[in-house]
Amino acid sequence: MAETDNIGMDQKDKLPKNFIQQQIADDLAEGKNGGLVHTRFPPEPNGYLHIGHAKSICLNFGTAQKFGGLTNLRFDDTNPTKEETEYVDSIMEDVRWLGFDWDDRLYYASDYFDRLYDFAVDLIRAGKAYVDFQTQEVISEQKGVPTRPGVDSPYRNTSPEENIELFTKMKAGFFSEGDCVLRAKIDMSSPNMHMRDPLMYRILKQPHHRTGDKWCIYPMYDYAHGQCDYWEGITNSICTLEFEVHRPLYDWFIDQLKNSDYRPRQIEFSRLNVSYTVMSKRRLLQLVKEGFVKGWDDPRLPTICGLRRRGYTPESMRAFSDMVGVTKVDGVTDVAVLEYCIREDLNKRAQRVMGVIDPLKIVITNYPEGVVEELDAINNPEDEKMGKRKVPFSRELYIEREDFMENPTNKFYRLSPGREVRLRYSYFIKCTGVIKNEQGEITELHCTYDPDTKGGNAADGRKVKATLHWLSVGQALQAEVRLYDRLFTDPDPAGHKEKDLLEFLNPDSLKVLTGCYVEPSVKNAKPLDNFQFERLGYFNIDPDTTSEKLVFNRTVSLKDGYKK
C-alpha cells in the first residue's frame, strides 16, 4: 500500500475531506453499506494512462485507504474492437508504479458476460427489454433531441417470449452486425436522453482479447458498469463528470438487480486538466499517430509512461494528485503546480552532479599542465547522509557559455573580463583573456586561479558574487541532453472551438543538445536515475542510453531567480 507522502495516516485522517470523502463519511455515519468502503479503478484497456487517470487512481485507492476499505482494479473491456492485452499490461504497470496494489482483486467486465446475459434475459422476461430490428439511423432519429421527446419503436411491444427467442438467436450468431440490438424499455419521452430506451447489447462479430470467439454480442458500458460494481460489492463508484447524466440509468439497472439494501453509488468529480497540454485519449492518440511526438512515452506527453520517462517520480505524482483536490468544477490546473511537486521531491532526493550543456572551454593559465586534482563535492546539501564524492580538476575546463558575458549588464554577476568568481568546490578564478574566431565568436577564455582558495573559500576572507559549475575537459563524459518545453503555446490548447489544436503546437518543445558533458561520477547510472545538474535543473537518464552514448532528459529546470 502506498503510504501517504511525508505524513502519517493519523495526520492524513485529519486533513479536510473532499466532497466525496465527506459524502462517504456521512453514509458511514448513517450506517449504510455495513460500514464498508470499496472502490474500483475501471480503465478501458484501449490506450495508455495519463496523469488524469493518475488522479483517479490516487482518489480511488486513497479514499478506500482513508476509510480502511479496498480497491479493485477492473478492466472495462466491453468493446472488443478497441481493446488489447498490450494496454492491459501497461495499465497494470502504471498503477503499480504509482504505488498502489489491488492484491487479488483483478477483474474484467468480461468476467461478467454470462451473468450480464442472464440478467438481460430476466429483464426481457419482465417485459423491460426488447430486441429492436431498426437501423442505427432510425433508432437515433426516434430518440429525438434533448429538447424534444422521442417516439416509441414499433418493436417496443414484442412479447417477452418472442424477445427471449430473438435474443437467444442474437447470442447464437444468427444475425449480422447491425441487424438488431437489445434495448431497455424505459421512457422515450424522458428529458434525459440516456433513459430513452438505451441500448444494452449490440452485435459485434469480433474476437475479444479475453473471451475470444465465445461471444458475438457485447454489453454496452451503461448496461455493464453498475452491475459489475454491484457484483463486486463496490460502495462508491467514482467517475468523471461526463457520466453525471448517466446516473439515472446506472440507478435504474441497479434497481432491477438489487435484492437487499445494498447499492453501489455513483459519484462524479471533474476531470483533471493541466495547462499547456491535452488530456483526452483521442487527442493524445492523434499526436502519437500523426508523429507530432515520438510515442506514448514521449517525455512531452502527460501520459504516465511519458512523465515517468521524463523523470517524474511516483511520489511527486501522488503529491500533485493530493494538491489539486477533488471538486465538480471544471478548470485548468497550472502546470507550475506539477513542476513544483517534482522539484520539491527531487530537491530532497536527487544526487547533485555537475553537467555543462553548452560548453565554453577555459584554460587556467597559471595551473600546471598534466595535473589532475580530486576535489570533494557534496552529493546533496539537503541530505547529509548522501555523503560526498570526488570531482577531477585540471588546467582545461568547461563552463557554461551562459555564465560568461563579455560586457556584463548590471544584473549579471557571473564571469566577465577581469571579474573573479568561484568554481564550485574548487577555486576562485579570474578571467584574463577572451579568444575569438574570425566570426567574432568566443571560442575560449583564459583565466587565472588563486591557489589559496582551494575548496572554494579564500584564506583572506574575500567574497565573490557567483559560483559556477564546471567540468575538467580530460575527464568529462560526453552526453546528449534533451530539453523539453511545453508541447503547446496556449494554456488551454483544446479549449478553442474555432481553432485546431495543432495550431498551438510549440515548434521548440524538444531541443536535442549533443555536445554536452557530465562529470565522470555518473558513469554507472541506470535508466531513469534522477540527478540534479547543479544550477541547471533536474535531469534523468533516458532509456535510449547505450554504452556508447549517455542520454539525459531535462525533467524540469531549477527555478531561475535571474531574469534577463
Added chain:
RNA sequence: UGUCCUGUGGUGUAAUUGGCAACACGUCUGAUUCUGGAUCAGAAGAGUUCAGGUUCGAAACCUGACAGGACAACCA
C-alpha cells in the same frame, strides 16, 4: 422554449455546515547561502458571477437572472 451540473484572489482548493474569507502554486520584497536553487521572514492580490430576499449576521439558505460545462455513439 429541454434536463442535469458548476460559478470563491492570476491558478487550484478551503471555510468543521449561518459567525471577521483560509491554504497552496504563481508573482514581488528582504535576509541568508559555495547552486541567481533550497531555506527563512514578509508583501501585494478576492469580499465569494449579478440582482433581490430571509436573518442580528449569508460564500453558504430562498427567488430570479447571467455565464460556463455535460447530454442527441450499436464508445467508455
